[in-house]
Amino acid sequence: METFLWLANAGSEVEEGFALNLDVFDTNLVNLAIIIGVLFYFGRGFIGGILSERRSKIETAIAQSEKRARGAKQALDEAKQNLAEAQKKADRLIADAKARAESVRETIEADSVREIARMKEAAEADLGADAERAERELRARAVALALEKVEGELSQRVDDSVRRQLVDRSISMIGG
Amino acid sequence: MSNLFNNLNAVTLASLEVGQHWYWEIGGLKLHGQVFLTSWFVIAVLVVASVLATQSIQRVPSGLQNFMEFGLEFIRDLAKTQIGEKEYRPWVPFVGTLFLFIFVSNWSGALVPWKLFEIPAGELAAPTNDINTTVALSLLTSLAYFYAGISKKGLGYFARYVEPTPVLLPINILEDFTKPLSLSFRLFGNILADELVVAVLVFLVPLIVPLPVMVLGLFTSAIQALIFATLAAAYIGEALEDHH
Numbered sequence: 001m002e003t004f005l006w007l008a009n010a011g012s013e014v015e016e017g018f019a020l021n022l023d024v025f026d027t028n029l030v031n032l033a034i035i036i037g038v039l040f041y042f043g044r045g046f047i048g049g050i051l052s053e054r055r056s057k058i059e060t061a062i063a064q065s066e067k068r069a070r071g072a073k074q075a076l077d078e079a080k081q082n083l084a085e086a087q088k089k090a091d092r093l094i095a096d097a098k099a100r101a102e103s104v105r106e107t108i109e110a111d112s113v114r115e116i117a118r119m120k121e122a123a124e125a126d127l128g129a130d131a132e133r134a135e136r137e138l139r140a141r142a143v144a145l146a147l148e149k150v151e152g153e154l155s156q157r158v159d160d161s162v163r164r165q166l167v168d169r170s171i172s173m174i175g176g
Numbered sequence: 177m178s179n180l181f182n183n184l185n186a187v188t189l190a191s192l193e194v195g196q197h198w199y200w201e202i203g204g205l206k207l208h209g210q211v212f213l214t215s216w217f218v219i220a221v222l223v224v225a226s227v228l229a230t231q232s233i234q235r236v237p238s239g240l241q242n243f244m245e246f247g248l249e250f251i252r253d254l255a256k257t258q259i260g261e262k263e264y265r266p267w268v269p270f271v272g273t274l275f276l277f278i279f280v281s282n283w284s285g286a287l288v289p290w291k292l293f294e295i296p297a298g299e300l301a302a303p304t305n306d307i308n309t310t311v312a313l314s315l316l317t318s319l320a321y322f323y324a325g326i327s328k329k330g331l332g333y334f335a336r337y338v339e340p341t342p343v344l345l346p347i348n349i350l351e352d353f354t355k356p357l358s359l360s361f362r363l364f365g366n367i368l369a370d371e372l373v374v375a376v377l378v379f380l381v382p383l384i385v386p387l388p389v390m391v392l393g394l395f396t397s398a399i400q401a402l403i404f405a406t407l408a409a410a411y412i413g414e415a416l417e418d419h420h
Contacts, residue, residue, distance in 0.1 A: 019294040025382040027291040028374075036287055037392050051242045059236050 186301045198297040210295055217304040251275055259408035263416050270320055278304055281313055282367055282397030305368040314359035317408040325415030331364035355411060359404060366400045
């Protein structure tokens with residue numbers, strides 16, 4: 001108790017103002033120096049180990065991810081190349097198909113033009129034949145009618161005397 | 177004999193000042209100046225380290241950049257495990273700030289020979305051995321998890337006070353007070369106790385003997401920073417959690 005009273009007194013008795021206390025024992029300098037030294041000696045190794053391990057871990061992580069990035073870039077380039085090739089192929093296929101379509105269209109067109117011409121011709125031929133037949137029939141009919149009329153007239157106009165005269169003339173022509 | 181002892185105390189104990197503060201009076205407020213000085217030191221260390229580490233950023237990190245990235249990864253994993261994959265990202269800066277500030281504060285108290293510098297009153301030490309610092313940090317944590325919960329669920333956030341049963345309502349409300357209280361007292365107590373033990377041992381036996389306690393102090397300091405950051409992240413994660 002007395003000690004603490006003294007402590008309080010001692011506190012109030014300290015001279016006012018700033019100063020450096022250079023008493024080695026009073027300021028515990030030796031022990032602090034030892035502690036700090038020990039801390040540095042062991043702490044340096046310990047923390048240094050942790051830190052270098054961390055550093056190498058980060059380094060490998062970065063190297064790995066860089067490698068992966070490189071790989072990915074390579075794959076991307078390859079894929080791009082493939083894409084370009086496929087594009088080219090597709091273009092070629094499209095061009096080919098277009099050309100073929102054009103040629104097919106042309107042949108079909110030519111075919112149909114020929115067909116149309118042929119059909120027209122056939123139709124015309126048919127038409128010509130029909131007309132000819134009709135003409136023939138007409139002609140035959142006209143002949144038949146004419147003959148009928150002539151026969152009718154003949155039976156009216158040719159009597160026995162005329163017939164005889166005719167026969168005679170025919171005989172005279174033969175007898176000549 | 178007693179007189180002699182007292183005189184001895186007067187000589188040697190003069191350097192151990194508990195509860196002594198170098199007050200700065202600003203606008204009617206009494207500030208603990210020595211805490212500000214060491215806090216600024218810690219902040220400067222962190223800022224300088226961050227600036228140096230990001231000065232020339234390499235793809236394959238080395239040196240300080242590597243070290244800081246390692247720290248960032250550590251904090252990110254901490255936040256991720258406590259808050260969850262989906263929502264941890266916005267909280268990494270907060271949790272990281274808590275962890276780094278507390279960690280560097282604690283270690284500065286354990287490693288920097290602050291006693292070399294005498295100030296008008298009090299003595300320089302880790303900022304976290306002042307209760308004001310730790311209370312500020314834990315109140316910020318409370319604000320953070322309230323903000324996290326309310327910004328995500330709106331007023332529905334308060335439904336958690338009657339989860340899992342309304343019987344627990346008082347306890348759930350109490351928790352909002354015990355969380356910052358336990359956070360701040362745990363950190364403050366650990367750091368102050370550690371520094372006191374070291375200081376007392378240094379009185380009694382100035383050489384070698386305090387070393388194990390100092391090493392232990394380094395260890396507990398680091399653990400305390402981790403615990404504070406982890407708990408803060410856990411509280412935020414709890415507030416963000418969906419419960420049905």
